[in-house]
Amino acid sequence: MKTSKLYSLFVLLLAAVLVVTACGESNNSGGTSSNTTPKVENLPAALAEKGDIKIKVIRKIGGDDHTAQFLAGAKQEGESLGFKVDTFSANGDTLKFHDALEQAANEDLDAVIVSHGDDATTVELVKKLREKGIEVVAFDSVEELEQVDGVTSTSQNDQSLAQMALDHLVQETGGEAKILYLWVDGFPAMVRRNQVYQEVLAANPGIVELDRYGVANDNTSVDTQNAVATLLNKYPEGELDAIFATWDAFAIGAHRALVEAGRTEVKIFGIDVSNPDLEAIQAENSPWVSTAAVDPKLIGSVTVRLAAKKLAGEETPVTYSLDASLIKQEDLTSAAETVKMDDLNAIIPGWGTSDAFLEDWMKELKEANK
Amino acid sequence: MTAKVSKKGINWFDFLYKYGTLITIVILIVFFGVATDNFLTSNNITSILRSISITTIIAIGLTLSLAVGGFDLSVGSTASLANAVVISMFVWHSQNMLVSILVVLVLCALVGIINGFLVTSFKIQDMLMTLATMFVIQGVAQTYTRGATISQNMIMPSGDYAPGSIPALFGQLGKAPWIIIIMFVAVILVHLLLTHTKYGRYMYMIGGNSEAAKLSGIPVRKYRFIAYVLAALFAGIGGMILAARVMTAEVNAGAPYLMDAVAAAFIGFSVLGSGKPNAFGTFVGAVLIGILSNGLIMMSVPYFAMDIVKGAVLALALGITYYKRKH
Numbered sequence: 008m009k010t011s012k013l014y015s016l017f018v019l020l021l022a023a024v025l026v027v028t029a030c031g032e033s034n035n036s037g038g039t040s041s042n043t044t045p046k047v048e049n050l051p052a053a054l055a056e057k058g059d060i061k062i063k064v065i066r067k068i069g070g071d072d073h074t075a076q077f078l079a080g081a082k083q084e085g086e087s088l089g090f091k092v093d094t095f096s097a098n099g100d101t102l103k104f105h106d107a108l109e110q111a112a113n114e115d116l117d118a119v120i121v122s123h124g125d126d127a128t129t130v131e132l133v134k135k136l137r138e139k140g141i142e143v144v145a146f147d148s149v150e151e152l153e154q155v156d157g158v159t160s161t162s163q164n165d166q167s168l169a170q171m172a173l174d175h176l177v178q179e180t181g182g183e184a185k186i187l188y189l190w191v192d193g194f195p196a197m198v199r200r201n202q203v204y205q206e207v208l209a210a211n212p213g214i215v216e217l218d219r220y221g222v223a224n225d226n227t228s229v230d231t232q233n234a235v236a237t238l239l240n241k242y243p244e245g246e247l248d249a250i251f252a253t254w255d256a257f258a259i260g261a262h263r264a265l266v267e268a269g270r271t272e273v274k275i276f277g278i279d280v281s282n283p284d285l286e287a288i289q290a291e292n293s294p295w296v297s298t299a300a301v302d303p304k305l306i307g308s309v310t311v312r313l314a315a316k317k318l319a320g321e322e323t324p325v326t327y328s329l330d331a332s333l334i335k336q337e338d339l340t341s342a343a344e345t346v347k348m349d350d351l352n353a354i355i356p357g358w359g360t361s362d363a364f365l366e367d368w369m370k371e372l373k374e375a376n377k
Numbered sequence: 378m379t380a381k382v383s384k385k386g387i388n389w390f391d392f393l394y395k396y397g398t399l400i401t402i403v404i405l406i407v408f409f410g411v412a413t414d415n416f417l418t419s420n421n422i423t424s425i426l427r428s429i430s431i432t433t434i435i436a437i438g439l440t441l442s443l444a445v446g447g448f449d450l451s452v453g454s455t456a457s458l459a460n461a462v463v464i465s466m467f468v469w470h471s472q473n474m475l476v477s478i479l480v481v482l483v484l485c486a487l488v489g490i491i492n493g494f495l496v497t498s499f500k501i502q503d504m505l506m507t508l509a510t511m512f513v514i515q516g517v518a519q520t521y522t523r524g525a526t527i528s529q530n531m532i533m534p535s536g537d538y539a540p541g542s543i544p545a546l547f548g549q550l551g552k553a554p555w556i557i558i559i560m561f562v563a564v565i566l567v568h569l570l571l572t573h574t575k576y577g578r579y580m581y582m583i584g585g586n587s588e589a590a591k592l593s594g595i596p597v598r599k600y601r602f603i604a605y606v607l608a609a610l611f612a613g614i615g616g617m618i619l620a621a622r623v624m625t626a627e628v629n630a631g632a633p634y635l636m637d638a639v640a641a642a643f644i645g646f647s648v649l650g651s652g653k654p655n656a657f658g659t660f661v662g663a664v665l666i667g668i669l670s671n672g673l674i675m676m677s678v679p680y681f682a683m684d685i686v687k688g689a690v691l692a693l694a695l696g697i698t699y700y701k702r703k704h
Contacts (some may be wrong), residue, residue, distance in 0.1 A: 070628030075525045075532070096524060110695055187571055222680045226633040229623060230680075233428040237674045240421035241413065249700055263623065267427075267552060268420070283528040347538065 047375050053317035060090040062314055063111050064307075066122035067104040069096030071256065072281030073303045076348065077146075080307025081120060088369060089376040090117075101126070112139050118314040123192060124148040133158060142317040144310045147196055153325050154164040159313050163301040164328040165196050167204035168278050169253070169301040171333040176214075176249055176276040176336070180294065183213040184248040188258035189231060189240060191221035199216040200253045200278065217242060217267055221257065232267075239268045247273050255279035258295060262287045265294045280334055282348050288336050289345060292299025297335045300357040302351070305329065312364040321366070332358055390700065395650035396656075397697050401690070402665055408673035416675055423553050430560035431456075431619050431666035436638035436645075436659045438611030443642055443654035444571060445604040446584040447496060447503040450614035452638060454514035454629025455488050458498070459616025463520050464527045464543065464626040471541035478617065485613030488514060489606030496605060497598045511635075519628060527626040543624055551621030559618060560660075563611060568656035580604060581653060584699050637666060640687065644694040665690060 022163070054060070064081045066074055076093040085092035097104035105128055111119050112135045118143055121133060130151045132345045133143050150159050150220050156315040176184065188204070191197055208214055218241070220234045239247070250265075250273060252258035258277035265271055280300035288295045306329055332355050340348045342354055352359045393400075435452050442449035459481045466477035492510055495505045520654040523534070530537045549555055571577035582590040583597050605641045616631050623630070644665055645651075645658025666687060673683045 069524060070526055072528070072531075073525055079532070098524065216678055220674065220680065224633065225627075225629050226626070229619070229630075232623075233424070233670070234674050234680075236424040236428070237421065237671045240415045240418055240424055241675050242413065282530050282532065283526070286528075286530055345530075348532070 013252070047368060047371040049371060051321065051368060053320035054315070054318050055228065055319060057117060060088075060117045060315075060318060061115065062090050062118045062120065062311065063114070063116050064094045064120040064122065064310075065104065065107045065111060065325060066094070066096045066124065067099065067101070068277065069098040072283060072321060073255070073279060076303035077122065077307045080302075080304030081311050082307070083304075084308035084311040087373045087376060088311070089158070089372060090311075090315070092311070100268070105132060110137070112136050112141070116141050117318055118142040120144050120146065120310045120314060121148055121152075122146045122310075124152070126254045127151070130155065142314055144260065144313045144317070146306060146310055155298055157317070159304065159323045159325060159327060161310055161313065161327045161329065162196070163306065164330050165199035166203055167331040168299045168301070169200040170207075171331055172276045172278050172297065173203065173207040173251065175297045175299075175333060176274075177207065177211055177250060179274065179276075180214075180248055182211050185215050185217050185242075185246060186248060187250045187261075188216050188219040189221055189235075189250060189252040189254070189261060190219060190263050191223045191254070194223070197253060204251070204253075217247065217316070221253075221372050227256040228260040228263075229256075231257050232264045235261045235264035239264060239270050239273075244270065244272065252277040255281060255284050256266070258298065259284065259287060262293065262295050266290075266292075270294075280348070280351075281359060285334075285339065285346055285351075287349065288334070293336065295336065297333055299331050299333050301329045301331050302348075304348070305359050305361055309361060312366075312369065315369060316364055316366065318365075319368070323364075327363070329361070330365075331355045332356075389488040390697075391650070391663050394542070394647065394697050394700075398648045398661055398665065398694060401669060402661070405665075405668050405672060409668070409675060412676040413672070418473065418673060419592060421442075421455060423674075425664075425667045425671045426557045426560070427553050428671065429663040430556045431615050431622070432634055432637045432641060432666070433560050433660055434563050434618060434691065435569050435612050435615035436635045436641040436663055437621055437656055438608040438615070439638050439660045440589045440642050440645065440654045440656055441567065441571075441580075441604045441611070442503070442608040444577075444580045444584050445601045446587055447601060447604060448507065449605060449612075450494065450504055450507040450635065451488070451492060451511040451514055452615075452628075453632045453635030454511045454518065455485055455612035456616030456619060456634055457629050458488070458514055458518040458521075459485055460620045461522045461527060463617045463620045464624075465522070465546070467543045468529055468531065468539045469533070469596065474544050474547050475679040481613055481617055482610060485609045485616075486606055487639075488613075489609030490602075492609060493602035493605035497601050515629060515632070519572050522626060529624070543689040544602035547621050548624060549621070551618055551623070556618055556622065559614070563614070564656050565661045567611075571656060575599070584653065611678060640691045641666060644691060647694045647697050653697075662694070665686075 063087050064078060067073060074096055082092045082094055095107050118137055120354060133152060133155055135156060136143050137157055145152045145158060145160045147162050152158050190201060218238055222230050250261050252261055252275055255277055258275050261275050265273055271292050273294055275295040277298035280298050287293060313323055334355055338354055346354060415421055435456055439449055439452050462484060463477050463481045466472040466480055491508060496506045529542050533539055534698055579595045579600055582595060585596050619630060641662035642654055642659045644662030645655055648658035648661045651658055668685060669686055
């Protein structure tokens with residue numbers, strides 16, 4: 008009995024040694040990797056001192072594909088750097104979101120990524136996190152967070168998102184179009200998109216807004232679907248040319264309503280992208296002709312990189328915005344196979360890749376953690 | 378003289394009580410018909426019926442629980458669960474339509490059995506008990522979907538794409554005319570059950586006075602149990618129709634239907650002066666809400682103002698019903 012235990016221990020040790028030496032051989036430049044913390048030559052001292060890094064991603068909205076992709080991007084990037092990443096979505100519940108932030112202050116965390124914190128309480132809670140020495144990176148949150156010391160606010164470049172979608176609308180319709188505007192007030196991103204919309208309307212007198220609708224709730228896409236179905240009855244064929252949807256939940260609802268009513272002559276110009284969106288755009292006779300978007304997975308990655316830089320004691324900007332790309336239906340349908348989120352980088356130049364804040368030591372850390 | 382006046386007053390109330398809701402609908406139709414050009418087109422009438430069908434089916438389930446004097450608050454969550462499971466059966470498990478729908482119906486029956494068991498076994502108000510199960514079912518649905526939207530070609534936790542697709546035939550269930558036909562079938566079936574069978578009469582007796590029903594030999598527990606199972610089944614059907622209409626399963630997709638279903642069922646109390654939950658009334662209630670939403674969108678009224686109108690109509694309907702009950 009005793010000998011067999013000793014024997015298995017010996018085999019285990021041998022296996023461990025083999026694994027370690029094999030790793031050492033495969034990346035001589037990156038240094039050897041032990042099973043706990045990999046050693047990287049250029050690893051900033053501040054980060055090395057902290058030992059195991061724990062990051063929590065707290066997002067207010069949830070349930071949609073954008074959230075899933077964002078959280079997956081953050082988790083992937085964090086884990087590739089050897090961090091422990093926890094993700095949480097409050098599914099739109101403000102109180103749950105605040106509770107999660109409050110709780111984070113009492114946990115043994117190194118950094119918190121806040122997504123869609125859109126009220127004053129968020130600012131207070133983030134201040135508390137900072138007092139505890141926890142690094143904070145925010146995405147699509149209130150501007151007041153920029154005043155909090157040491158916080159970086161990231162956002163999708165809403166200016167470019169709206170501009171790209173509307174430029175395409177103007178170009179496709181020759182600047183003469185009667186449109187529906189699907190937009191909802193009360194979100195910082197939406198307010199920024201609306202500013203661009205008003206500018207484009209002013210610059211193109213040929214573009215006329217017939218009606219608008221917008222609601223953000225648990226049932227946005229179905230409510231939009233019903234509303235657009237009604238509006239299609241209000242504006243029969245020939246009286247409506249296009250729909251500008253400032254959010255993909257709106258575009259999805261409008262898409263279903265147009266297909267349902269057989270009114271695919273009305274074109275949708277959208278913002279944001281996800282797998283279900285890509286499928287809708289590529290469906291036969293789809294009225295959804297383009298969508299402007301930033302890769303949600305990439306947003307997740309970049310926020311984690313910013314957090315890592317903060318933990319390493321390196322300098323980070325107060326704000327950073329990620330540039331948008333325009334995904335056109337014709338680009339997707341000309342591809343040989345059905346395009347999914349992961350294939351977009353082959354079709355849209357620059358999609359999903361960014362070396363923003365990707366420092367050399369991060370690359371080495373990734374290599375070491377492989 | 379005074380007697381005559383008061384009698385006249387009562388008659389007037391009687392008339393309003395019986396026909397108030399229907400008159401409101403007629404007035405609304407005339408108003409919207411005159412105010413907008415395209416309200417009374419066949420396309421728009423289809424749109425209205427399509428938009429209320431899911432609410433109506435779920436509200437019919439709720440009506441059954443109300444008929445036995447209960448209140449199933451969990452119908453919205455059950456619809457969410459059905460929506461999530463039916464889509465996942467197609468997308469995650471590549472099952473065919475028959476298997477998928479059967480699995481959902483069995484699951485919803487199970488939900489109904491749990492609800493029925495809890496409300497009949499404990500002396501806790503139905504509304505409180507089903508409030509608890511509402512959270513449980515909602516949590517189960519969210520846990521099952523991992524808090525994310527299920528759609529075709531979604532990314533699985535393994536990093537691969539979901540293998541299955543949703544049959545086109547299933548999608549047809551969510552399109553006119555089928556979605557409207559299913560709604561009418563549900564309304565007619567439950568209407569017949571409640572008004573033309575002894576089971577329906579027993580259910581109303583239990584709802585009216587469960588002590589008296591018990592003393593006259595009606596198996597109260599059994600009927601209440603069955604009412605909850607039926608409520609969950611109709612909620613499940615509503616959830617599946619929702620799935621067929623949107624072809625995805627969003628988080629808590631069924632939850633928003635709870636309040637509209639409650640409103641439709643309670644407006645239904647006042648239809649034709651029945652003063653009790655009934656299938657036809659529930660349908661009329663849903664039509665009223667549907668016409669309001671549609672007409673107000675046609676008139677470009679912002680959505681947040683629509684809730685004020687919806688709530689006011691509900692208050693009016695309840696006012697008429699309960700005024701009559703007191704006097």
